[in-house]
Amino acid sequence: CYCCVLPSAFRTMTEDAVKVCVRFRPLLCIYPSELPRGSSGRVHRHVLLFADRVFTAEESTDQLYRDIAKPLVVSTVGGYNGTMFAYGQTCSGKTFTMMGSEHAPGVIPLAMEDVFQTIKKKEFLLRVSYMEIYNETVTDLLVDHWKRKPLEVREGMNVSSPQSQQSGHVC
Numbered sequence: 001c002y003c004c005v006l007p008s009a010f011r012t013m014t015e016d017a018v019k020v021c022v023r024f025r026p027l028l029c030i031y032p033s034e035l036p037r038g039s040s041g042r043v044h045r046h047v048l049l050f051a052d053r054v055f056t057a058e059e060s061t062d063q064l065y066r067d068i069a070k071p072l073v074v075s076t077v078g079g080y081n082g083t084m085f086a087y088g089q090t091c092s093g094k095t096f097t098m099m100g101s102e103h104a105p106g107v108i109p110l111a112m113e114d115v116f117q118t119i120k121k122k123e124f125l126l127r128v129s130y131m132e133i134y135n136e137t138v139t140d141l142l143v144d145h146w147k148r149k150p151l152e153v154r155e156g157m158n159v160s161s162p163q164s165q166q167s168g169h170v171c
């Protein structure tokens with residue numbers, strides 16, 4: 001399983017500004033260590049102690065999107081700041097949930113679809129950047145592959161952050 005963390009104006013479940021949700025993925029028989037041993041129920045009960053919402057293996061990405069991401073998208077388009085990120089060990093399902101596939105789109109394409117559906121009816125400036133932090137290297141993913149070089153990480157109040165060196169795309 002992995003966790004989604006949702007700070008900001010997201011207030012549908014309690015009044016806390018940060019929500020932690022856990023999604024279980026089905027056991028995958030391609031990993032021998034995951035062959036079912038009937039212990040998932042016990043794990044579930046422990047997770048419930050700290051999560052605001054637990055998504056079982058039977059729940060779809062669509063369901064997860066409707067329950068936790070869409071309210072965040074709506075409040076963000078309304079002018080609030082919002083962040084959603086996924087973390088978890090390798091193969092826990094972060095990419096599956098956030099990116100998905102052509103047939104089962106993940107949270108990011110579903111959110112983009114919703115954003116564009118909403119803003120097409122009004123005048124709106126949308127600026128998009130896309131970066132990867134991998135092994136402490138920050139990369140701008142909107143730059144052509146052959147032109148990419150690591151973004152510099154600087155600290156301090158008056159120096160630019162990685163984001164300010166990034167390409168920004170106005171849609």
Ligand SMILES: Nc1ncnc2c1ncn2[C@@H]1O[C@H](COP(=O)(O)OP(=O)(O)OP(=O)(O)O)[C@@H](O)[C@H]1O
Nearest residue numbers: 024025026028088089090091092093094095096097
């Ligand atoms: N909810 C799910 N239902 C069915 N299959 C899933 C689900 N979540 C993940 N998987 C499958 O589990 C495998 C690992 O998932 P994924 O690649 O998303 O993990 P990851 O957390 O992004 O891994 P890494 O950190 O190594 O990139 C993939 O084969 C993916 O299709």
